[in-house]
Structure formats: structure tokens, C-alpha cells
């Protein structure tokens with residue numbers, strides 16, 4: 001039995017993340033999704049709360065036929081103990097998946113096997129691009145799975161992001 005671990009901020013969870021999850025699901029029996037920077041929300045880079053991201057991801061994972069867990073993980077000021085922090089909160093895992101150079105480095109230094117995955121349509125499937133389109137009333141819905149668009153609608157996510165953007169533009 002192999003259990004994988006995939007961490008991201010998922011602000012929001014987009015089709016690139018979902019493609020990566022579906023690919024990982026072919027390699028493992030169970031998968032933990034770690035919601036990074038769980039303590040951050042209501043900012044331009046991290047607009048959604050951990051709870052909102054749990055809703056988005058849980059609804060998208062329904063279509064997978066492996067066991068999945070969604071675990072919120074707060075940031076720490078000490079990178080040197082971050083892997084222990086993750087391991088103390090998450091179900092035990094055998095292999096971590098990430099394309100983030102710092103995450104890869106920290107896991108490898110701690111002796112955890114790390115796999116990288118190809119980037120899917122990275123020219124558009126990037127959190128920053130999705131967030132920019134949300135603020136500018138662009139076409140963001142095509143970049144996320146349908147359940148994510150439904151959650152953003154349910155929580156008034158677009159209005160929130162536009163308010164944060166206006167506040168930032170007016171100097172906070």
C-alpha cells in the first residue's frame with residue numbers, strides 16, 4: 001500500500017493541480033492533499049480560507065477512486081523543522097509530490113522520496129493567472145474544475161477579491 005502527499009496553496013485549486021492529482025492517483029493507493037499556508041486568507045496572493053479550499057478540493061476529489069485526505073497545514077517561520085511539522089499533522093506517507101524547489105529540497109534533506117510531475121498548460125494553469133482573471137472579470141471558470149467555480153460563487157469569492165484589490169490599490 002502506497003500513500004502519497006501533495007502540497008500546494010491551491011489559491012484556487014485549478015485544472016493544473018487536478019491533472020497532477022489524477023496522474024498521482026495512478027501511482028498510489030491513497031493520497032493526502034496538504035493545504036499549505038492554511039493560516040492565510042483575504043489577501044491578493046491567498047484570497048481563500050483553508051475551509052474554502054477544503055470545500056473546493058473535496059468536491060473535485062469525489063471523481064477519483066482512491067482514498068483521499070485533505071489536511072490544512074499552517075506555515076512556520078523555520079524551514080528547518082517544516083517537514084517534521086507536516087509529518088506531525090498528516091497521515092503517514094511514503095512519497096511526496098511537488099514541483100516547488102524549496103519543498104523538494106526540504107523533503108529530500110529529511111530523507112523523504114520526492115517525485116516531480118510535468119507542468120500542464122502552465123502558460124494559463126497558474127494560480128496567479130486565475131486570480132488576475134477573477135479580479136478583472138476575465139474568463140477564469142475555464143481554468144478550474146466546475147466544483148471550484150461553484151464554491152467561489154457560493155462564498156462570494158469574486159466580490160471579495162475585487163474588494164481586496166481595490167483596497168490594495170488605495171494603499172491598504
Ligand SMILES: Nc1ncnc2c1ncn2[C@@H]1O[C@H](COP(=O)(O)OP(=O)(O)OP(=O)(O)O)[C@@H](O)[C@H]1O
Pocket residue numbers: 007008009010011015016017020097098099100117118119120121122125126127128129
Ligand atoms: N499547471 C500545473 N501543472 C502541474 N503542476 C502544477 C501546475 N500549477 C501548479 N502546479 C504545482 O502544484 C503545486 C502547488 O502549486 P500552487 O498552489 O502554488 O499553484 P500555482 O499555480 O503555482 O499558484 P501561484 O501562482 O498562486 O503560486 C506546486 O508543486 C506547483 O508547482
Ligand SMILES: NC(=O)c1ccc[n+]([C@@H]2O[C@H](COP(=O)(O)O)[C@@H](O)[C@H]2O)c1
Pocket residue numbers: 007008009010035036037038074075076077078079082098099100102103106
Ligand atoms: N517554513 C514553512 O512554513 C514552509 C516551508 C516550505 C513550504 N511551505 C508551504 O508549502 C506550500 C507549498 O505550496 P506551493 O508549492 O503552492 O508554494 C506553501 O503553502 C508554503 O508556504 C511552508
